[in-house]
Amino acid sequence: MQQLSDIQSAPEELQDYYEQLRAQHVTPAWLGGGISLEPQSQAVPYVWHWRDLRPQAMRAAELVGTQQAERRVLRLTNPNLPGIASNTLVANIQIVMPGEIARAHRHSGAALRLIIEGQGGYTVVNGERVPMAPGDLVLTPNWSWHDHVNDTDAPMIWLDGLDTPLVRMLEAGFYEEYHQERQELAPLVNASEWHYPMSEMRAALERAREESAELVRKNQQEVAAAKAELIAAAKKQSDELLAAARKTISEEKRQALAELRAQAVDIAIEAAGRLVQMNMDDGKQKQLVEEYLSQLPKETRV
Numbered sequence: 032m033q034q035l036s037d038i039q040s041a042p043e044e045l046q047d048y049y050e051q052l053r054a055q056h057v058t059p060a061w062l063g064g065g066i067s068l069e070p071q072s073q074a075v076p077y078v079w080h081w082r083d084l085r086p087q088a089m090r091a092a093e094l095v096g097t098q099q100a101e102r103r104v105l106r107l108t109n110p111n112l113p114g115i116a117s118n119t120l121v122a123n124i125q126i127v128m129p130g131e132i133a134r135a136h137r138h139s140g141a142a143l144r145l146i147i148e149g150q151g152g153y154t155v156v157n158g159e160r161v162p163m164a165p166g167d168l169v170l171t172p173n174w175s176w177h178d179h180v181n182d183t184d185a186p187m188i189w190l191d192g193l194d195t196p197l198v199r200m201l202e203a204g205f206y207e208e209y210h211q212e213r214q215e216l217a218p219l220v221n222a223s224e225w226h227y228p229m230s231e232m233r234a235a236l237e238r239a240r241e242e243s244a245e246l247v248r249k250n251q252q253e254v255a256a257a258k259a260e261l262i263a264a265a266k267k268q269s270d271e272l273l274a275a276a277r278k279t280i281s282e283e284k285r286q287a288l289a290e291l292r293a294q295a296v297d298i299a300i301e302a303a304g305r306l307v308q309m310n311m312d313d314g315k316q317k318q319l320v321e322e323y324l325s326q327l328p329k330e331t332r333v
């Protein structure tokens with residue numbers, strides 16, 4: 032019969048064996064490490080506040096030019112990771128000042144940009160001019176040429192997100208500079224596939240909100256109708272139950288009243304008996320009982 036083997040080895044012998052393996056660049060897999068029962072991440076939660084970041088971005092714009100810095104970016108660094116926000120993403124605050132450009136280049140990492148501040152300016156993606164306004168999402172897919180231009184009189188600031196940590200982990204990170212500082216601009220298109228303008232997104236959100244409100248209204252109407260239907264059904268059922276109950280009560284009541292009547296008759300007879308003692312004849316006695324009974328409530332007349 033096959034079973035798990037139980038081999039007991041002397042610690043010294045094992046250590047000696049492990050030393051030999053180490054010298055041969057071999058690792059025994061049973062010595063821990065590798066897969067865990069639960070997911071484990073080195074990244075920790077952290078919040079960067081805009082009130083802290085913006086002044087530092089403006090300070091960077093004072094201290095460093097875009098000639099010196101390929102990109103003037105401040106990396107949001109997870110406290111537990113080396114210069115990256117998460118194990119797979121970097122998040123940067125990038126600033127381009129009025130009249131500045133950030134030169135054209137491309138790289139194997141893909142980037143998305145969420146525009147925070149600015150009154151225009153643009154990114155050029157593969158020759159296509161993509162305007163940037165607060166709230167816009169601008170994409171520069173991997174290996175697409177891109178440069179940034181601020182032709183306004185106010186700072187342009189945005190959040191960059193890149194998948195460079197993941198790309199580097201796959202040892203697929205590389206980069207190329209464009210043969211000139213800026214790309215030639217292709218004819219302007221207003222519906223770039225790299226651009227998700229906030230103005231359009233806001234309109235889409237408004238439409239979604241209205242559609243959602245309409246759905247809620249419709250749902251409320253359906254609920255109200257269903258409620259009314261339920262109430263009507265319950266009322267009908269209740270009426271039927273009440274009618275049946277009345278019948279039952281009426282039956283019981285009839286019996287109770289019949290008993291009362293019997294008692295009343297007894298009392299009347301007793302009263303008549305007393306009248307007999309007062310020399311009243313049988314005929315008058317009977318008539319008196321009948322008169323008495325006729326005065327009793329109708330329900331007691333069975």
Ligand SMILES: [Fe+2]
Pocket residue numbers: 136137138142177
């Ligand atoms: Fe870039």
